[in-house]
Amino acid sequence: MSTAEFTPRFTPSPDGLNAEFYAHLAAGTLRLQRCDDCATWRHPARVLCGRCGSERWQWAETSGRGTVYTWTVTHQALVPPFAGDEPYAVVVVELAEGPRLVTAVRGIEPAALRLGLPVTLRIARVSDAVGLHYFVPA
Ligand SMILES: [Zn+2]
Numbered sequence: 808m809s810t811a812e813f814t815p816r817f818t819p820s821p822d823g824l825n826a827e828f829y830a831h832l833a834a835g836t837l838r839l840q841r842c843d844d845c846a847t848w849r850h851p852a853r854v855l856c857g858r859c860g861s862e863r864w865q866w867a868e869t870s871g872r873g874t875v876y877t878w879t880v881t882h883q884a885l886v887p888p889f890a891g892d893e894p895y896a897v898v899v900v901e902l903a904e905g906p907r908l909v910t911a912v913r914g915i916e917p918a919a920l921r922l923g924l925p926v927t928l929r930i931a932r933v934s935d936a937v938g939l940h941y942f943v944p945a
Contacts, residue, residue, distance in 0.1 A: 811913045811914035811929075811943050812913065813911065813913050813929065813931045813939070813941045814931075815931055815933045815939050816888035816889055816892075817888050818933050818934065818937055819937060819939075821937070823852075824840075824852035824853070824854075825851070825852055826936070827852070827866065828851075828852050828866075829936065829937045829938060829939075830936055830937070830938075831866060831938075832930050832932075832937070832938030832939065832940055833932050833933075833934065833935060833936055833937050833938035834938070835930060835932070835938070836868050836930075837868070837869045837871055837928055837930065837940055838866040838867060838868050838869065839852075839866070839867065839869055839902075839904065839906055840852055840853075840864045840865070840866060840867075841864060841865060841866075841867035842856040842858065842859060842861050842863070842864050843861065843863035843864055843865060844856065844859055844861040844863055845858050845859040845861065847859070847905075848867070848869075848902075848904045848905050848906050849864075849906060850906035850907070850908065869902055869903070869904050869928075870902070870903045870904065871927060871928030872902070872903045872925070872926075872927060872928070872945065873900040873901055873902040873903055873908075873925075873926050873928075873942065874900065874901055874923050874924060874925055874926065875898060875899075875900060875901075875912065875920055875921065875922060875923060875924040875926060876899040876900060876901040876907055876922075877898075877899045877922070878896045878897060878898040878899065878912075878917070878920050879896065879897050880894050880895070880896050880917045880918075881893055881894060881895055881896075881897060882894045894917050895911075895917065896911070896912065896917040896920055897909065897911070898910055898911060898912045898920065898942070900912070900926055900942055908940060910940055910941055910942055911941040911942070912924075912926055912941070912942045912943065912944070913929070913941055913942070913943055914943040914944055915943075915944050924944060925944070925945035926942035926943065926944055926945055927942060927943055927944075927945045928940060928941075928942055929941050929942060929943055
């Protein structure tokens, strides 16, 4: 899929901290938890800092910049909403802040993906409560 556009194929129904993560995306920002005591970023959302054990944290806005860390190309739609999209790449992007996101990169064919490719955040707002992140080549 080479188009830089992104059409959500389903809408998650998150709860708890995950609902907060998706709500920030719906509001137009990619925010991850950042520890108030040791400044370590973390994702997916969880209660305790994995580095220092602190329970104090905030949703901090990321730069939206990252690089392709790894990916896999799917040649067979495993669920109906993705039928017709194949082949498509499921990509892990390493953010400049450190955490990695399982996401999509649009605007580039799967065969053209490269390790370390610089990418920039885009957000598809699907409701008042949910936005979905994806990336395009920087
Ligand atoms: Zn910490």
